[in-house]
Amino acid sequence: MSKFSGWKARLKRAVHRRASDQHMLDEMKDHLEQETARRIATGEDPATARRRAAAAFGSVDARTEEVREARWGTWLEQFWQDLRFAARNLRKSPGFTAVAILTLAIGIGANTAIFSVVSGLLLNPLPYADSDRIMVIDEAPAPGATGGSCGGTFLEWQEHQIHFESIAALHGMSHTMTGRGDPQMVNGWEVTPQFLTLFGLRPSLGRDFRAEDDISGANEHIVILSHHFWQETFQGDPEVVGEFVNFGGEGYQIIGVLEPDSLLDPSIQFLSPTGIFNDAQKQTRNYHYVTTTFAKLAPGATPEAAAAQLTTVKQSLNDLYPDRKKEWTVAVTPMRESMFGGVRQPLNLLLWSVGVVLLIACANVANLLLAKTSSRMGELALRLALGATRGRIIRQMLTESLLLAVLGGVVGIAVAAVAIDPLVTFVGVNNLQRIEIGLDGGVLTFALIASLLTGLVFGLLPALRAAGPNVGDAIKDGGRSGSAGKRKRLQSMLIIAETALTVVLLVVAGLLMRSFLNAANEDVGFKTDGALTFRLNQNGDTAQTIEKRLQFADRILTELHTIPGVERAAFISNMPLNGNRFFGDSIQRADRIEPDNNNIVAGFDAVSPGYFATMGTPLLRGRDLTAADNRIDGPKVMIVNQSVVDRFFEATEDPIGHHIQFKNEPHEIIGVVADARRFAVDNQPFRQVYVPLAHFPWSTHYVLRTQLQPESLAAAVRQAVQRVNPNQPIHQLRTLTDMAEDTLSFRTMMLTLLSLFAGAALLLACVGIYGVMAYSVNQRTREMGIRLALGAAARDVIKLILRDGLKVIGWGLLIGIIGAAFATQLLENQLYNIEEFDPVTFIGVGVILLLVGSIACFLPAHRASKVDPMTSLRSE
Amino acid sequence: MAKPKTDLLQGTLDMLILKALQLQPMHGFGISVRIRQFSEEVLRVEQGSLYPALYRLEEQGWITSDWGISENNRKAKFYEITKLGRRQLDRETANWSRLSLAVNAVLGAKLEDLA
Numbered sequence: 001m002s003k004f005s006g007w008k009a010r011l012k013r014a015v016h017r018r019a020s021d022q023h024m025l026d027e028m029k030d031h032l033e034q035e036t037a038r039r040i041a042t043g044e045d046p047a048t049a050r051r052r053a054a055a056a057f058g059s060v061d062a063r064t065e066e067v068r069e070a071r072w073g074t075w076l077e078q079f080w081q082d083l084r085f086a087a088r089n090l091r092k093s094p095g096f097t098a099v100a101i102l103t104l105a106i107g108i109g110a111n112t113a114i115f116s117v118v119s120g121l122l123l124n125p126l127p128y129a130d131s132d133r134i135m136v137i138d139e140a141p142a143p144g145a146t147g148g149s150c151g152g153t154f155l156e157w158q159e160h161q162i163h164f165e166s167i168a169a170l171h172g173m174s175h176t177m178t179g180r181g182d183p184q185m186v187n188g189w190e191v192t193p194q195f196l197t198l199f200g201l202r203p204s205l206g207r208d209f210r211a212e213d214d215i216s217g218a219n220e221h222i223v224i225l226s227h228h229f230w231q232e233t234f235q236g237d238p239e240v241v242g243e244f245v246n247f248g249g250e251g252y253q254i255i256g257v258l259e260p261d262s263l264l265d266p267s268i269q270f271l272s273p274t275g276i277f278n279d280a281q282k283q284t285r286n287y288h289y290v291t292t293t294f295a296k297l298a299p300g301a302t303p304e305a306a307a308a309q310l311t312t313v314k315q316s317l318n319d320l321y322p323d324r325k326k327e328w329t330v331a332v333t334p335m336r337e338s339m340f341g342g343v344r345q346p347l348n349l350l351l352w353s354v355g356v357v358l359l360i361a362c363a364n365v366a367n368l369l370l371a372k373t374s375s376r377m378g379e380l381a382l383r384l385a386l387g388a389t390r391g392r393i394i395r396q397m398l399t400e401s402l403l404l405a406v407l408g409g410v411v412g413i414a415v416a417a418v419a420i421d422p423l424v425t426f427v428g429v430n431n432l433q434r435i436e437i438g439l440d441g442g443v444l445t446f447a448l449i450a451s452l453l454t455g456l457v458f459g460l461l462p463a464l465r466a467a468g469p470n471v472g473d474a475i476k477d478g479g480r481s482g483s484a485g486k487r488k489r490l491q492s493m494l495i496i497a498e499t500a501l502t503v504v505l506l507v508v509a510g511l512l513m514r515s516f517l518n519a520a521n522e523d524v525g526f527k528t529d530g531a532l533t534f535r536l537n538q539n540g541d542t543a544q545t546i547e548k549r550l551q552f553a554d555r556i557l558t559e560l561h562t563i564p565g566v567e568r569a570a571f572i573s574n575m576p577l578n579g580n581r582f583f584g585d586s587i588q589r590a591d592r593i594e595p596d597n598n599n600i601v602a603g604f605d606a607v608s609p610g611y612f613a614t615m616g617t618p619l620l621r622g623r624d625l626t627a628a629d630n631r632i633d634g635p636k637v638m639i640v641n642q643s644v645v646d647r648f649f650e651a652t653e654d655p656i657g658h659h660i661q662f663k664n665e666p667h668e669i670i671g672v673v674a675d676a677r678r679f680a681v682d683n684q685p686f687r688q689v690y691v692p693l694a695h696f697p698w699s700t701h702y703v704l705r706t707q708l709q710p711e712s713l714a715a716a717v718r719q720a721v722q723r724v725n726p727n728q729p730i731h732q733l734r735t736l737t738d739m740a741e742d743t744l745s746f747r748t749m750m751l752t753l754l755s756l757f758a759g760a761a762l763l764l765a766c767v768g769i770y771g772v773m774a775y776s777v778n779q780r781t782r783e784m785g786i787r788l789a790l791g792a793a794a795r796d797v798i799k800l801i802l803r804d805g806l807k808v809i810g811w812g813l814l815i816g817i818i819g820a821a822f823a824t825q826l827l828e829n830q831l832y833n834i835e836e837f838d839p840v841t842f843i844g845v846g847v848i849l850l851l852v853g854s855i856a857c858f859l860p861a862h863r864a865s866k867v868d869p870m871t872s873l874r875s876e
Numbered sequence: 877m878a879k880p881k882t883d884l885l886q887g888t889l890d891m892l893i894l895k896a897l898q899l900q901p902m903h904g905f906g907i908s909v910r911i912r913q914f915s916e917e918v919l920r921v922e923q924g925s926l927y928p929a930l931y932r933l934e935e936q937g938w939i940t941s942d943w944g945i946s947e948n949n950r951k952a953k954f955y956e957i958t959k960l961g962r963r964q965l966d967r968e969t970a971n972w973s974r975l976s977l978a979v980n981a982v983l984g985a986k987l988e989d990l991a
Contacts, residue, residue, distance in 0.1 A: 027904050027953055028927055034905045035923065058924035066928045074935065 024067065028060050078392070079399070086400035096372060097404070100365045103764070104408025104454060107361035109415030110354045110757070112439075112447045113423050116416065118347050119446070120437030121340045127434045129200030133297040136338040137167075137310070140331040141601075146338070147328070149293040151276050152285030152320075154192070157293065157330075160313040163301035168195035169291040171274060174537070175247035176727045180233060185729045186247065188223075188270035195271070196224075198296050199262075206241040206256030213273050220275035223252040227260040229269035247272075248727050264339075266433040285321050294335065307332040323664045324585040343429075346750050349827075353508070353757040356501050358454065360761050363498040364768040366458035367491050369401065371775045373462045374487050380466050394463045401459020402452060409451025413439065416447070426749055461490060491772050492808045499812025499853070500819055502758075502765040503845060507820035509751075509758035510841040511827065515834045516747050524740060525676030526576065527616030531736035532710040533575055533703040534717065536728060546632055549697040552724065557608060559720035560704055565713060569704040570611035573604075573696065575739065576676040587689060589648045590659035590666035602644060602687035604662070606696040612639075612673050614705045622656045622671030629670075630692040638667040639690040641675050647687060662689060703736065710735040762852065770856040773805050777860040785869040794865035801864055805857030806850075813849055817842060889929050890938075891972075894957055894965040897939060901956035903946055904930065930955060938964055 032053055039049035090097045125131045138146035139153055149157075154169040161167060170189040177186045189195075193209040202208065203224055212218060223245065225234070234240045244251045252272065274289075276282045282289035297306065310330040318326055333341075373380075380393060417439055424430045424437050465487065536556070553571060560569035587602045609625045612618075620642065629637050638660060649655045659666035667689075676688070693700075706713055714733055721728050777784070784797055824836040834841075896902065896910040907930075908923050933939045938961030946952040957965070 023953065024927055024931070028924065030950065030952065031905045031908065031923065031926075035908075038909075056923050058922035060924060063924045063927050067931050070928065070932065 021064070021068075025060070025064065028057070028063065032057055078395070082396045082399035083403065085396060086403045089400060090404065093372065096368060100368055100404055101408045101411055103361045103364055104405060104451075105411035105415055106760070107354075107358035108409045108412030108447060108450055108454065109419065110760075111351075111358050111450055112412060112416035112443060113419045114347075114350050114354050115446050116420055116439060116443045117423060117427060117429070117437055118351055119440070119442050120435060121429065122336075122344055122347065123442070124436075124440075126336050127436075130296065131336070132334065133299075134198070134335040135164075135295050135297060135303055135306070135332045136335050137293040137295055137306075138331045138333065138338075139325065140329045141325075143329070146331055146333065149291050150285060151274070151282040151289035151291060153314075154291050154293050155276065155283055156285070156313065156317060156320075157295070157310055158192075160310070161295070161306070162309060163298055163306035164295040165298040166194045166198040167293065167295040168192045168198045169274065169293045170195060171289060171291045173272070174729045174731075176729060177233075177245065177247055178249070179246040186229070186269045187267050188226075188272060189268055190274040191271050192274055192276070195294075196258075198294055201258065201262045203256035204259040205238065206254070208256065209271075209273060214275070214277065216277040218273070218275075218278070219253075220273050220278060221250055221252045222255045222272065223247070224256040224258060224271040225254060226258050226263065226269050226271075228266070230257045261434045264432055264434055266431065285325065295332075303332040303334065346746070349508075350750070350753055350757075353505055353754055356505050357757050357761050357764065358450070359457075360498040360501055360764045360768070362454055362458040363494045364764055364771070365404070366461055367494050367768060367772050367775075369458065369462040370465065370487055370491055370494075371771075373397070373466045376466070393466055397463035397466050398456070398459050401463065402455040405451045405455025405459070406448075408454070409447055412451070413444070413447050416443075426753070428746065428749060461494075465490070488776060491776070495769055495772055495808050496812040496815065498765050498768055499809055499849065500816035502761045503813055503816025503849060504820045504823050505758045505761045506845040506848070507817075507841060508823060508827065509754045510845055511824060511834060511836070511838060512754060513751055514838065514841055516744070516751050518834060524576070525617055525674055526736075527705075528736045528740045530707060530710060531615070531703055531705050532713055532717065532733070533701060533736055533739060534733040535699075535701045535731040536721065537731065546694065546697050550630065550632075550693060553608070553693055553697070553700060555724045556702065556721060559723055560702065560717065563704075563713060563716045563720055565706050565708045565716075567705045567707065568610055568614040569702065570608045570614040571693070571700045571702045572607045572611055572690075573699045573701065575701045575703070576615075585663060587644070587687070588661045590661040593661055600647065600687075602640075602689050604689045604691060604696070606693040606700075607639075607690045608693060611690075611703075614703055615676070616705075617676055618674045620672045620674060621654070622669070624671055625690070625692055630694050632694045634692070634694065636662075636665050636667040636695070637670045637692070638662065639671040639673055640669055641673050641688040641690075643675050643687040644689060645672055660689065662691075667691065701732075710737075762848075766852050766856045769805065769809065769853055770859065773801070773857050774860040774863075776804075777801060777864045780864070781867060784864045784867050785871070788865075788867060789869035797865040797867075798858070798861045801861035802854070802857050805861070806854065809850065809853040809857070813846055816849075817846070820845075889925065890933060891965065891968050893926070893929055893933060894938060894961055894968075897955060897957040898962070898965065901954045903944075903952040903954050905952075906946075907955065933961070937961075 035053040035056065036046075036049045039053055040046055044052065126134065128134060136146075137149060137157055139149055141147045149169065151169075151171075154167075158167050168191060170191045172187075173190045174185055174187045176183050191209070193211050193214050196202065196208050204227070206224070209222075209224070213222060225240070230236060230240060234243075240254055241256060243254050245254060246252070247270075258271075274282065274291075276289070279289075295306075297303065307330055310332070314321070314328070314330055321328075383393065384390070420438060421430075429435075429437065557569050557571070560566055585601065585604055587600055607625065609627060609630070612624060622639070625637070625639065628634070640655065640660065644660070645655050648660075649658070655669050655672060658669050660669060661667075673690070675686075704713070704717070717733065718730060721730055787797060787800075788794070820842070821837065827836065892911050892914065893907055895914065896907045902910065904926060908926055930939070930941075934941055934955075937958060939955045939957055941953050941955050943951060944954040
């Protein structure tokens with residue numbers, strides 16, 4: 001019959017708890033049967049025997065319950081014991097405890113803060129009823145690309161859709177409000193009637209829009225106010241429903257007020273009807289009326305099915321679409337993805353980085369614990385000899401680690417609480433209403449789990465080490481030799497691990513930083529300083545015909561030129577470097593048309609003559625546009641950028657005079673300009689064509705060049721615009737430099753945070769290296785003393801210690817570089833003009849690490865060489 | 877069942893079980909039979925309370941258990957006393973003897989004093 005040793009058996013029983021309960025039950029049943037059999041054998045009849053046996057046995061249930069309670073009670077009792085002992089131990093070494101808790105607090109706190117942003121934006125459902133069913137419907141120029149929607153497509157979708165239970169569109173609109181103090185600009189959305197019900201919102205006062213409000217002939221001049229606007233402008237007057245307010249010279253009747261914080265965008269002050277059916281132009285499938293379309297899937301419907309169905313419908317109605325949209329399809333994207341999908345990758349990068357920092361912190365605390373445990377070997381060995389089981393010791397050490405980790409977590413939560421608001425502002429998501437980013441239940445749970453896992457990670461190794469010493473040896477030397485070799489190996493491995501992780505983080509941060517600098521220094525294709533830009537949305541009576549738009553643009557330019565200090569002024573449909581707004585379409589060489597080839601796409605803009613001079617973009621060949629070209633019935637001409645020329649023409653060909661097929665018409669190339677950045681500075685330049693405003697008057701951004709400080713002209717610009725149209729609102733008035741910087745601001749933010757984490761990792765790793773080296777030197781004091789006594793020079797001792805330390809760092813560096821090579825593969829699309837294996841970065845990181853690591857090793861080594869041989873030999 | 881009685885009985889029951897196992901390993905039913913034989917049917921112990929006691933003794937490391945085949949060819953759990961358990965038994969037996977000597981002395985003295 002085999003014997004189980006005590007703790008293994010207990011572990012087995014604990015693991016097979018239910019089985020052992022069952023066994024006991026079986027045993028007791030067996031006992032009853034045997035007792036019954038015995039009684040029968042002595043002459044009782046079976047029924048009596050059974051009854052008497054049961055009586056003699058007592059209650060089976062009571063016994064089982066007794067055992068269960070005893071088991072639970074023991075566990076609880078032991079846990080409480082462990083906890084008290086752990087607390088006492090931590091109190092005994094306040095320095096260690098403080099350092100450990102602080103290290104952990106920073107690691108766990110940073111993780112919690114970042115996770116709260118991730119959770120708030122990417123994990124939590126949007127704060128609307130059934131938000132997972134709310135979709136955004138876009139026209140899709142290419143698979144994966146989204147191109148918004150317009151009045152015509154919205155109507156088409158509304159009429160033909162079958163997978164949605166509600167559908168609505170919004171169109172951004174601003175007015176000048178007059179009659180209530182100074183004229184002020186108000187921002188709002190024109191929405192279709194189902195808008196509020198789609199989001200499950202209701203007015204707190206008055207009524208919602210009805211279907212009757214948006215049909216042909218209906219009164220468009222009704223408005224629902226946002227709660228904030230109502231408080232500010234109407235002082236929360238409960239009788240406001242029915243009153244009138246003057247927007248853009250028209251009286252709008254207030255029909256309702258929204259509840260507080262209803263909409264995600266806090267800058268929206270009113271909602272009014274689209275009036276789509278009152279205006280034929282809004283119903284075209286062109287850019288007259290740009291909308292964002294939302295729709296709520298019916299239960300059970302899928303976005304893919306909806307997209308496919310709407311695409312089929314679109315294709316059957318393709319004749320109604322402008323030529324350039326013939327190949328387009330329809331995309332249906334969940335709203336959250338549409339809003340925050342772009343931010344997912346950077347946030348994940350931050351989360352991983354901060355996780356690495358936590359791991360490094362764990363390694364440090366593990367090292368600390370290993371050192372501390374080593375010095376307790378004597379005590380532990382004694383406990384083992386006195387009858388404690390190994391399992392008990394492991395459990396007790398783990399409790400200590402978990403206590404440390406939980407304390408670190410609590411402080412970490414406090415750290416996170418302080419850091420979350422600045423973080424949110426820094427990341428740039430602090431202007432969202434209704435979305436909560438903070439320490440909610442999910443985030444706190446994350447912090448708790450992170451703390452517990454952290455405790456396990458750094459506590460397991462020392463705990464297992466603590467339970468395994470050789471009793472005799474440990475008591476003899478007070479725990480210093482014997483197991484010291486293994487401990488040293490463990491500590492070295494931990495240092496190697498944290499060094500490797502630090503290297504990976506440093507390389508990633510370094511690559512991104514270099515990429516950023518490359519981008520920032522890149523020639524954007526125009527001069528960014530000394531220029532002012534703004535956007536004018538045309539609506540109302542200034543925009544009904546193309547003629548009117550052209551006249552308006554002309555007058556604005558004339559007025560701008562009258563401002564003293566303005567050297568040049570011009571306009572373009574969309575500013576370069578604006579981030580993501582652009583108009584694009586397919587182009588081909590007119591003399592080599594391939595009828596089915598729609599794949600070569602270029603961005604296009606309408607520009608005024610003199611635009612390129614204003615922007616400082618060089619004209620490389622040919623001529624600029626003139627006023628003569630700007631006629632609706634004029635010959636189709638265009639200016640192309642160098643990328644277009646590179647694509648379509650040989651180096652020997654002169655593109656001037658050739659034609660490009662664009663929007664199904666040949667356009668004569670009259671000039672070639674240098675490439676300008678379309679999206680962000682770090683994107684590759686794109687093919688771009690420029691046409692006169694007459695051919696595409698749907699959007700205008702103005703830019704003016706001045707030698708003065710651009711900001712100083714802001715007031716004059718406003719006045720100039722108002723001279724043309726007193727009620728024309730101006731958007732995005734800013735200097736060109738600011739605009740260029742804005743496109744980099746997200747990158748700047750990411751980079752700052754990443755560098756912060758990489759720096760923290762480096763600091764932690766150095767502290768770790770220093771700590772372990774100092775400790776090992778301490779342990780080897782006697783050895784150093786002997787060496788010095790035997791005639792070694794101080795320099796030799798230093799060299800010896802340094803060599804040991806650098807060996808470990810070297811391994812960490814090597815593994816780290818290999819790891820970094822893999823990690824950077826994941827960064828591919830974020831790197832601008834720099835390869836994943838950029839030697840400068842890798843070598844730079846290696847040098848930094850060796851340098852800093854050497855210093856961390858040198859200090860203890862230096863101390864070791866100062867050891868007085870006599871003192872060290874005598875001391876113990 | 878009144879609590880104090882059970883407590884007293886707990887310690888005694890533990891000793892009885894250890895004593896029963898002193899000579900050879902046995903399964904639960906066998907232990908209960910042996911105890912009855914010892915006490916010549918005087919001590920009336922609920923047979924069921926054997927099993928929590930066996931669990932407790934195993935937790936404390938005084939006995940160990942393993943599966944085996946019983947006399948009537950059934951699978952049964954056999955218990956065996958450990959070194960720790962024997963030491964405990966000796967200790968407790970010594971205690972009992974000292975206690976009973978003392979009690980006897982007290983009782984004896986009382987009677988004589990009164991005489």
